[in-house]
Amino acid sequence: MKRPDRGTVRRFLIALVVLLVVIQVVRPARTNPTVDPTKTLRASGRLPADVGAIFDRACQDCHSSETRWPWYSEVAPVSWMLVHHVNDARHEYSFSTWADIAPEKKAKKLRKICEEVREGEMPLWSYLLMHPVARLSDEDKQVICDWTERMSEGTKLPGMRPARTASRERNEPHE
Numbered sequence: 001m002k003r004p005d006r007g008t009v010r011r012f013l014i015a016l017v018v019l020l021v022v023i024q025v026v027r028p029a030r031t032n033p034t035v036d037p038t039k040t041l042r043a044s045g046r047l048p049a050d051v052g053a054i055f056d057r058a059c060q061d062c063h064s065s066e067t068r069w070p071w072y073s074e075v076a077p078v079s080w081m082l083v084h085h086v087n088d089a090r091h092e093y094s095f096s097t098w099a100d101i102a103p104e105k106k107a108k109k110l111r112k113i114c115e116e117v118r119e120g121e122m123p124l125w126s127y128l129l130m131h132p133v134a135r136l137s138d139e140d141k142q143v144i145c146d147w148t149e150r151m152s153e154g155t156k157l158p159g160m161r162p163a164r165t166a167s168r169e170r171n172e173p174h175e
């Protein structure tokens with residue numbers, strides 16, 4: 001194959017730079033909705049320090065209203081992806097609005113939390129790339145799953161039924 005001549009390379013690079021500048025105009029809103037401190041998972045009094053520390057380190061930037069937006073979240077097209085991830089993640093569940101999740105849904109989310117970390121689906125790989133401290137050890141995963149199991153047993157959480165009962169009712173095989 002013939003190598004592109006210098007003029008072509010130059011024109012291509014200039015076009016690329018112009019494109020990168022132009023797309024900066026599209027700035028999706030990076031939000032951190034006000035946190036009602038009475039509604040957070042911490043406020044439920046059922047978050048042990050070790051589990052909380054893992055969530056702060058590995059999940060909070062997406063699954064809460066307390067996102068620490070990095071500098072590159074200002075730069076398109078990365079900003080588009082990050083805002084999308086955070087909005088999606090908060091929509092799935094947020095530690096900041098934990099009290100608003102219906103008990104039935106909570107049981108399901110808890111089961112999912114254990115599942116997603118066990119399978120290595122969460123935290124997202126793209127997040128791990130920039131936040132290596134968010135990587136979870138097998139021990140971290142065990143701490144999370146033990147906690148979700150205890151939470152699902154729900155003796156203290158009003159209206160929460162054991163996760164096992166819920167899955168049997170929907171005719172899903174459990175584990």
Ligand code: HEC
Pocket residue numbers: 055058059060061062063084085086088089092093108109112113114116117122123124127
């Ligand atoms: C970089 C952002 C990001 C981080 C960090 C992150 N998540 Fe997520 N999470 C998402 C997004 C986006 C979704 C929705 C799309 C999907 O499921 O992939 C999601 C979905 C989920 C779901 C699925 C909910 C459902 O009902 O299907 C669970 C559970 C979850 N995350 C748990 C966690 C846990 C636990 C951590 C920390 C160990 C974590 N996530 C860290 C972005 C993130």
